[in-house]
Amino acid sequence: MNQLNLFGINEGLIFPENLLDYYPEFLTRAESRILIKKLITEVPWQQRTVTMYGKEILTPRLTAWYGDNNKTYSFSGTKFDPITWTNELKELKQKIEILTNLPFNSVLLNYYRDGNDSVAWHSDDETELGENPNIASLSIGQSRIFEFRHKKDYHKKYALALEDGALLIMKGDLQHHWEHRIPKSKVFELPRINLTFRSVHPLRN
Ligand SMILES: O=C(O)CCC(=O)C(=O)O
């Protein structure tokens, strides 16, 4: 599969090449159009609350968590009990595993209904994900800007467009040093769904 050279897009900052892989046409337009319609109507979407500065706020997007039955996972302080894999999510997982040669056991779905939906600066560094997690992030629908900033120097920034059907692999020690977000967009935006396949190792206590 062809890989786009995404390191030429941002003049100025060269993002470390060993931390990201980008496959622009992992799904065809036709495949992603069918998939997004199906996911929008069939997934039991929830709008979760997170506690920020002692206040409960609704996350500005809808989410759902699928995975192997025993893999409970906490994300931003919220516990997720996974929904059992559907056939099409399992098939997508297997297709990604074959391409990347990496194992995944769960997927977090994010549904951005329009340009007002977003995800705030964070890194995916929960202990359950292990030391240097591989995360496979599949985007369908509206192309949105994905931004990175260096944790020690917020001026070090990097952005790329996550296009319809594109698969982005985040790997190595990316989550240690960089945060990422999907900013809100003021222009009219169509729906977008992002599926982040992860390998979760539940903590024993
Ligand atoms: O929607 C995206 O592309 C990113 C989602 C994300 O960062 C996450 O689920 O941790």
Ligand SMILES: [Fe+2]
């Ligand atoms: Fe993330």
